[in-house]
Amino acid sequence: MDDEEKKLKDFYEPFFSLFPDYYKVFDEFINNVLYKDNDCSFSLKDKLFLGLMGSSTMGCEFLLDDFKRRYAMSFDDRSWVDQGLQCKDIPKRIKNISIINNILAHKPWTMDCRNFTVFENGLSTFLFKSAIILTTVQRFATILSTFKLIIHYDINEEKNKVNNEKEEKNDKKDEGSEKKEVSNKDEEKAKNEMEKDNKEELEIRKMKKKAENIEKHKLIHSLKKKIELKEDEDDKTNTNNQKEIFKKYIYELICSYSDFNPHAEKYLYLDDFNWENNAKYFFMNLAGKDMEYLEKELKFLQTMTLVNEKKTEAIIKYVMLIFGIRDNNYNYHNNNIFLSVEEKRIIKKIACYPEQIQYLELSTCLSILNKKEFIHLIFIVAAIKQKISLNFFAKTFEDYEGEYL
Numbered sequence: 001m002d003d004e005e006k007k008l009k010d011f012y013e014p015f016f017s018l019f020p021d022y023y024k025v026f027d028e029f030i031n032n033v034l035y036k037d038n039d040c041s042f043s044l045k046d047k048l049f050l051g052l053m054g055s056s057t058m059g060c061e062f063l064l065d066d067f068k069r070r071y072a073m074s075f076d077d078r079s080w081v082d083q084g085l086q087c088k089d090i091p092k093r094i095k096n097i098s099i100i101n102n103i104l105a106h107k108p109w110t111m112d113c114r115n116f117t118v119f120e121n122g123l124s125t126f127l128f129k130s131a132i133i134l135t136t137v138q139r140f141a142t143i144l145s146t147f148k149l150i151i152h153y154d155i156n157e158e159k160n161k162v163n164n165e166k167e168e169k170n171d172k173k174d175e176g177s178e179k180k181e182v183s184n185k186d187e188e189k190a191k192n193e194m195e196k197d198n199k200e201e202l203e204i205r206k207m208k209k210k211a212e213n214i215e216k217h218k219l220i221h222s223l224k225k226k227i228e229l230k231e232d233e234d235d236k237t238n239t240n241n242q243k244e245i246f247k248k249y250i251y252e253l254i255c256s257y258s259d260f261n262p263h264a265e266k267y268l269y270l271d272d273f274n275w276e277n278n279a280k281y282f283f284m285n286l287a288g289k290d291m292e293y294l295e296k297e298l299k300f301l302q303t304m305t306l307v308n309e310k311k312t313e314a315i316i317k318y319v320m321l322i323f324g325i326r327d328n329n330y331n332y333h334n335n336n337i338f339l340s341v342e343e344k345r346i347i348k349k350i351a352c353y354p355e356q357i358q359y360l361e362l363s364t365c366l367s368i369l370n371k372k373e374f375i376h377l378i379f380i381v382a383a384i385k386q387k388i389s390l391n392f393f394a395k396t397f398e399d400y401e402g403e404y405l
Contacts, residue, residue: 004069008062015147018372022300022379029297033136033290035070041288042129045071046094049080050130053098054137056246057105059355062148063141064245084248093123097130098251100393104131105138106257106352108389109265109324111396113403124397128286131393132294135386142382145354150371153362257352260324267326268395275387279394301383306376314338315377319351319384325391340368350381 016023034051037044048071055063071081079087085095096118103111119127273279283291307315314335317327321335339347342364349357366374 002069002073004066008066011062011151012144012147015150015375018375019304019379022304025297025300029293030136030140032293033133034140037074039129039289041125044074045080046091047133048074049090049094050097050101050133051137052081052084052249053101054105054134055141056249057102058138058141058145059246060141060145061245062144063137064249085251086248093119093126097127097134098249100131101134102251104135104389104393107260108392109260109268111392113396113400116397116400117404125286125288127397128283128393129288129290131390132283132287132290135389136294138389139382139386142350142354142385143378146350146357146378149354149357149362150374153359153366156359260322262324265324267324268392270325270327270329273391273395273398275391278398279387279391282394282397283390298383298387301379304376304379306373307380310334311338312380315347315380316384318344318347319381320388322348322351323385323388323392325388343368347377347381350378351385 013023016026032038034047037047039047048067051067052064052071055061055067068081072078079089085098100111100115103115116127280291280295283294313330314337317330317332318335318339320327321332335344342361346357346361346365349361369377
């Protein structure tokens with residue numbers, strides 16, 4: 001393990017270490033599906049470039065840098081990395097899968113048979129393995145992006161705690177000084193002051209002190225606002241820079257999430273096509289070992305019961321609904337019973353655009369769930385999103401076979 005790989009692991013391992021048994025299974029799944037040259041039907045070069053594509057469409061610089069580093073360690077020719085999809089040497093099948101990459105990441109319900117017509121016959125195995133690799137990268141990117149926000153939240157909370165302690169200490173010091181000042185006055189002077197009804201003077205002093213504190217807090221608030229505005233400007237600059245970083249690895253026609261529109265778009269009903277009875281078997285037949293690793297990891301995740309069963313079901317059905325999948329056998333009123341408005345909001349952001357989670361939203365959610373429960377929530381949401389994307393992929397391929405083959 002080199003320094004860069006160690007740095008990435010040091011970033012996410014503290015979160016996974018809360019679930020050591022699951023981490024072993026997840027790590028095995030990630031390593032075999034994304035990083036190992038263990039498949040004679042799928043080259044490591046193709047696999048790593050799909051990693052660049054998947055991490056770019058999710059805007060995850062951590063993962064993008066990791067795939068660049070792994071590529072450089074494995075191959076001397078850097079033209080694929082340097083030129084991206086514009087490189088003439090990149091096979092047509094890789095360029096064609098770039099559209100599907102963005103659809104799977106952001107709007108999987110818009111998968112269309114025409115997305116498969118650009119591929120030559122005999123590429124079914126490549127397509128299904130690519131779908132698992134891309135959605136695994138996208139899922140890992142979602143997890144890492146959310147972890148990054150938790151770290152920033154913890155840093156801010158620690159800063160606030162230190163600042164609050166300093167303020168309390170200063171207030172106590174001021175209060176002690178006032179008491180000392182009064183106690184040092186001799187009794188005669190104190191009596192004279194009382195006789196002169198010096199209470200008014202004390203009140204004036206208190207009012208002055210209060211006014212000073214108000215001004216101080218106004219100044220602090222003003223500085224905070226300036227800092228926040230500066231951070232917003234930095235974020236915009238960073239976003240623009242990041243777009244340039246990611247641009248060469250993604251197809252830009254569909255590169256961000258937009259809401260499923262139930263009035264204009266059709267739901268996919270689980271009675272018609274679902275993961276357990278339909279999609280899974282396509283991937284078992286065509287994606288081989290990659291599907292075995294994925295299925296093993298998903299089954300282990302299902303055994304984790306940190307979040308109670310009813311709530312877990314509500315989370316799954318809610319995420320499915322966001323992406324256009326309905327279950328006629330489920331009572332959707334349960335979503336309102338088991339999930340608060342705040343939880344729904346952050347679940348949607350984890351599933352759709354984790355980088356947009358706000359500090360206050362995270363703070364509210366962590367007041368409802370403890371940190372371990374919240375991390376478990378992230379795992380559930382990221383996993384169900386991957387299954388949803390693969391479900392739409394398999395359903396569209398089934399339709400394609402019926403219509404074109």
